[in-house]
Amino acid sequence: MDTFKLEQARSWILTAAAALEKNSALLCDLDAAIGDGDHGANMARGFSAVVKKMETNPPADIGALFKSVGMTLLSTVGGAAGPLYGGFFLELGKQTVGKQELDAAMLVSILEAGLADIKRRGKAELGDKTIVDALTPAIETMKGAGSDVAAATRAAAETARDAAVKTIPLLARKGRASYLGERSIGHQDPGATSTALLMESLAEVSAKA
Amino acid sequence: MDTFKLEQARSWILTAAAALEKNSALLCDLDAAIGDGDHGANMARGFSAVVKKMETNPPADIGALFKSVGMTLLSTVGGAAGPLYGGFFLELGKQTVGKQELDAAMLVSILEAGLADIKRRGKAELGDKTIVDALTPAIETMKGAGSDVAAATRAAAETARDAAVKTIPLLARKGRASYLGERSIGHQDPGATSTALLMESLAEVSAKA
Amino acid sequence: MKKLINSPENVVREELEGIQLAHGDIVRVSFDPFYVARKDAPIKGKVGLVSGGGSGHEPMHGGFVGLGMLDAACPGHVFTSPTPDQMFEASKAVNGGAGILHIVKNYTGDVMNFDLAADMLREEKIDVASVLTDDDVAVQDSLYTAGRRGVGLTVLMEKLLGAAAEKGMDLAQLKALGDSIRATGRSMGMALTPCTVPHAGKPSFELGENEMEVGIGIHGEPGRKRVSLASADEITQMLMEPILSDLPFKSGESIILFVNGMGGTPLIELYIVYRRAAQIAEKHGLKIVRNLVGSYITSLEMAGTSITVLRANDNLISLWDAPVKTAGLRWGI
């Protein structure tokens, strides 16, 4: 597959919504261990609102789609994840105004812009035990994985999944988990895990093209 | 034994205090089932105050002893048991002013006066699942048991113990247990049980004379 | 037993020390015997309002001592009625010469102990009257029983009589007003969890994960029935229905609606109960003219709620709105 089309973008969001719904309890449990136990509920609530919005108001291009996703997440997720994922999708939207499809390189570059927004907003660096720890290596992998969108996103998804697991030994320096100090060590970061689910959904819809 | 002496009256109170202390948890448990769970603590607290008072201020006659017991119970037991047992001993004190010893008939008559005070104050009748249900038959037994104090109190103690057990099937009509209605059935009344302990202590000290 | 205490024996004394330290501007605490009195008592010419009861129901009663409410409160041991000497000393301490009114919850122990104290006060030529609360509709009343328990209405009674006493009502008028409040207020409560009396060290009863007790009092005693856990709306209905039909409250009447927490129930849940109670009251044609939502008459850390409904009129509304300055209830000053 050489390009990522509006239809796939739409499927991505639907697939991600289903995955977040399915893994809501898992994400809540991860968050309960080192945060306040709401990450799964926040993400599931936000993405279910996104799905409802998409049904009543199907966007005409990728930019409009991502913008709508971002706006909806901002006003429904709350917590830290709301502004971070909301801002991420708003940024993706800005980068894709009017677009009907994206090639692999563009996909990488819009994800990079999204990551930059997350880092600007949350001020987290690699290794702080956050979303950044899953997204950064996933994008790196994609960059080096060539121009086949399906292959690149699949590789990125695997990296994200591994990277989420690799947050376990980290000491949290950002977000709620940072309040725990040393006690944050030994637990997988919920935000990195939801990012891995988003990347897995991206790979799944890209493979089906 | 033909008479009940000041020394025995003193021992009665000390023995009763020890018995109530020892059975405090039992009485609390009985009270928890159909009341508020404090009867054992109330009685133990009151009698331990009585013991302290007796040590610092040994009464010179039976009347003074019982009056002091009554006053102390009134100001330390609280709840329903405080006025009931406090008033009971105050009444015993009134009946024995200046006395150094009592014969069996007098013992019966002062206990009857004490019971009358409890009934006047608490308005409970036989069968209401209260102290009255243990004290009434115990005194009846004593009445018919002749002039030997040891034998009479022993018989009374047995009756009281049985009578306390016989409160189990009763429906409470007075005191906190009455709030439970039908649910008070099937539980032994704590007040009847503490009365049985008092009567048992009386028998024990009378036997030792 | 998980409690912020040092030892079961010292709970009441140390609580009183805390109250003295925290509210020394409003009250003074006597430690022998235990009572909490208005700092500015006795107030010459004002009837002294004295209440009391077992501890474990905070802020009742010590938290209701102050301008516009009680003159003194006598705390007993946890869940145990105080003793006559406390009531006697407290009453004497706040006697401004216009007599003493005892506000007594209808429990055998409380009634008998207050009666003894009243006798002692009369021997000292102090005028004493008493008002009972026996508002708990969960208890079947009859001539042959101890009658109903005094529960949530006690809080409203203390506020309303406190305001009336502050305005200069005499003892007989206060007694009459109290009796009329008694006659027109009803309550019922329920528990999601039991509570643990400190010296007992274990819960007062056991409740399964899917059970609740309905018709509970405020002493960790079992209720009238144990039923399956239900929703807040269903629970509220279970409490409101018997309350409304008991008096009965009639369409068109004005009421004060009081939703109370049992000690371990957070405010967020009480508002969910209030919501439904208000809806039911309105559907019944009642007009809620004043309300109170919070944990004012508690049962240690028990989770649960009770609802109190009191018929209101203009006089009661103005007494309700009158200034009150206590640790537990405060407005207008």
Next chain:
Amino acid sequence: MKKLINSPENVVREELEGIQLAHGDIVRVSFDPFYVARKDAPIKGKVGLVSGGGSGHEPMHGGFVGLGMLDAACPGHVFTSPTPDQMFEASKAVNGGAGILHIVKNYTGDVMNFDLAADMLREEKIDVASVLTDDDVAVQDSLYTAGRRGVGLTVLMEKLLGAAAEKGMDLAQLKALGDSIRATGRSMGMALTPCTVPHAGKPSFELGENEMEVGIGIHGEPGRKRVSLASADEITQMLMEPILSDLPFKSGESIILFVNGMGGTPLIELYIVYRRAAQIAEKHGLKIVRNLVGSYITSLEMAGTSITVLRANDNLISLWDAPVKTAGLRWGI
């Protein structure tokens, strides 16, 4: 899960309905988006004070809306920061033309969401400033972390800034006052039991019968350490010591002392904690000029306590004493 609720999804909406029904004389509730505003807002020429945060901390913040305190509060889902649209709409609704001050507890989510709302307000040419609270000494602060949590000081902040805004202070002055309060207040909390977020349906963590969590926040999150159960005096010492040494508070200083309950802890225990906290403060040479004892910033039905100490001066004392009329805090009016 034993709660007086109907369904986890409806907890916040139904709570707000209850608040509207109970406190319609003080507040009006918006349901889309969720916020609670002063009934008489906007007040021309007065800076609008807006706070917000996850639900489950009642009475904070909705219970602190009213004269002399907040102009609006935005409730998020339970323990989840509210969203920018709520803060934007609430701020606009109470904008009296003198600007808006956001009072924000220092959590990543709260800070980012309020920042977004502030951006949106600035686009509408509304002046916005914000004051953070980050008073929890249990959290080690550093340049590289999210910093400390905002906890109990938030209640005092809202009271004091509310009074100052009522007196006519402008936005810059309020911001400066808020920053100085932030700089001189410290808190720490502990839990005897966890709490259960409704949609999670199970406790946020497990605690053995002989364990407690020290250094807990207000979101059912685990604390900094788990230790053996201790007495109230020992626990109070464990909280007061880090608080006093952190600022540090120095002998001779005046303070406001706030002993808070976590939602499931009854008042009787809070007074036992207050007693010791006051003794420790006095031994440290501190003068307690004002205090607050009660459950004002809670963590659902969690049993536990937190202590907040704020340096006081005459200005703060007069702001503290100023009239306040909210569902959760009321005096002087």
